[in-house]
Amino acid sequence: MHVVQRDWLAFAVGFPAAMGFAFGLLLLHRAAWSAVLAVVLGVCVVFGAIGQIGVGGLIVGMAGWTVLAAVAGWRGHVRRRRGITPWWDRFS
Known part of the structure; x- marks a missing residue:
C-alpha cells in the first residue's frame, strides 16, 4: 500500500x-504587486511546510499573508x- 508523503500533501494544499489568495487580491483589489508578493509568500509557506527552508519559511509566509490581508482591507x-467604489459594486 502506497502512503502519500507529507511533501505532496503540503504542496497540494499550499x-x-x-494561487487563490493571489488571484483574489488581483481580482478584488486590482493589486498586482500584492498578488506577486502573495505568490512569493505562498512559496515560502509551501517550502516551509515541506521542510526545504525550515519552519522559518512557514512562519514568514503566514505572517506575510496576514500583513497583506490587513493592508488590502485597509486600502x-x-x-x-x-x-x-469597487468595480464590482457597479453591477448591483
Missing part, C-alpha cells in the same frame, strides 16, 4: 491556497471613505 476602507 499551492492552491497561494479598501480608505478607498471607500474617499468615495471610490
Whole structure:
C-alpha cells in the first residue's frame, strides 16, 4: 500500500491556497504587486511546510499573508471613505 508523503500533501494544499489568495487580491483589489508578493509568500509557506527552508519559511509566509490581508482591507476602507467604489459594486 502506497502512503502519500507529507511533501505532496503540503504542496497540494499550499499551492492552491497561494494561487487563490493571489488571484483574489488581483481580482478584488486590482493589486498586482500584492498578488506577486502573495505568490512569493505562498512559496515560502509551501517550502516551509515541506521542510526545504525550515519552519522559518512557514512562519514568514503566514505572517506575510496576514500583513497583506490587513493592508488590502485597509486600502479598501480608505478607498471607500474617499468615495471610490469597487468595480464590482457597479453591477448591483
